[in-house]
Amino acid sequence: MTNRWRTLAKSLPDPDEQSDDYRRYADLALRHILDAVLVTDLDNNVVWVNSGFERMFGHRLDNIRGQAARGLLDGPDTDPSARDHVLRAIKGRETLTVDILHYTATGEQVWVDKTLTPIFDEAGTHTHHMSINRDITERRRMEEKTREVMANEEQRQHERKLLSQVSEWLYSAKSLDELLMVVQKSMHTLMPESEGQLYIYSNSRDTLDLKTAWGEGTAHEHIDAEDCWALRRGRAYAYGTRAIEFPCAHTETADTPYFCLPIIAHGETIGLMHVAFAAYDRAIMSRKMVETFLQQRWDLSLLCAEQISLAVANVQLRQELLDQSVRDPLTSLWNRRWFLDAAHKEINRAERQGSALSLISLDVDHFKAFNDHHGHDAGDIVLREVGALMREVFTPPLAPCRLGGEEFVVLCPGLGHDAAMDLADRFRVALSELDLAYGDGKLPRITASAGVTSFPDCGAHVEDMLKHADRALYRAKDRGRNCVVSALPEDRQIAAQ
The missing domain is CATH 3.30.450.20 (PAS domain)
Structure with a gap:
């Protein structure tokens, strides 16, 4: 001392x-x-x-x-x-x-x-x-670690709460459009620091089409399936954390970490969710910081992809069940049930807004004789081809429907009587020129007759409009078939024109 x-x-x-x-x-x-x-x-x-x-x-x-x-x-x-x-x-x-x-x-x-x-x-x-x-350095280190753990747990609880709310909205979506709207809003809320896109396979299965996006990044409208490592390898892919890794060809820069997460419905890969983190550019941030952040976001991204996959599967199943209940299985046209419901709505709208509304009743000429002579298989081919041509000619918002047998009807919201007459005649001509292959040969050409009615001149109810359209159709049959007849009296036809 x-x-x-x-x-x-x-x-x-x-x-x-x-x-x-x-x-x-x-x-x-x-x-x-x-x-x-x-x-x-x-x-x-x-x-x-x-x-x-x-x-x-x-x-x-x-x-x-x-x-x-x-x-x-x-x-x-x-x-x-x-x-x-x-x-x-x-x-x-x-x-x-x-x-x-x-x-x-x-x-x-x-x-x-x-x-x-x-x-x-x-x-x-x-x-x-x-x-x-x-x-007390070690004590402070432990306290800091405890605070970090508690903060992470609080963050996870917050994310789980948000994810629970998101799941509820996802499963409530009745259509793919609603689902995509929920995905866009939810991903922006769950991971505000991210930018991403949701792609769905096109019908050709070789490309994926952009359905929705969030964040400020630039999104490709289409990407090739072969350009994504996740789709090629069949599992989720995280870029930015491994010693050996390769960027997907559809990404913009090799310095931005990202996740590619396949969207799977009913055991089939139907799309891809791409989530990028441009703010965590590896060119300006330490690798350890990037890896720590990505690890925190990886589990949440997997859960989001899983929930979106289940929601897409749910929407597809709901749509399939709905289609089965309102679609004709042979022609894929709307069925009678759908037509009656839609016609009531369109009549109410036309009455409320004063808009045009027409109805076209179609019938394949001599179909019973054709069916008896060539067989039911040939008859089914005829009905399918009629349905395909109707979808081609009567495009949305026009709605072609099959009521049963060879009877068809087209609901035409926004279409006046004269325009409906012209369109019905255009279909009649196109049908008469249709070549139908059957086996090694061809079936005889087929024709159709049609009756056209319009709201409100032929009634203010679906049943009244159908009754007038069918009467006009019968007059077309009486005139020799393969023609279009108006249900309006001649003086009203002139007024409609």
């Missing part, structure tokens, strides 16, 4: 008559204690440090004795408010305990639990300041 410290120790009152033992034990305690002890004078200059101080901070007493203690242990990340708190306690001769970040002589960080105490002599005169510093 230095002479200065011995002088300081002698100024302390003895607790009993064994003053020599007291000083000896005090000397041993201060020499061997692991805590760092610093004693300064009233000007806050270094007077004495113990060996624990030298071990903890790397400053030898001989090198710092007489130096200002202020700033000796501070560094760039030392909290200014904690430092000012210490200085105010010194100035006010207060006892203080505070956690503060200090730095060693070599620049390493050391978190300490600092206890600052003023020292008074026997006369009560304030003579020195003493600080005892306990290394």
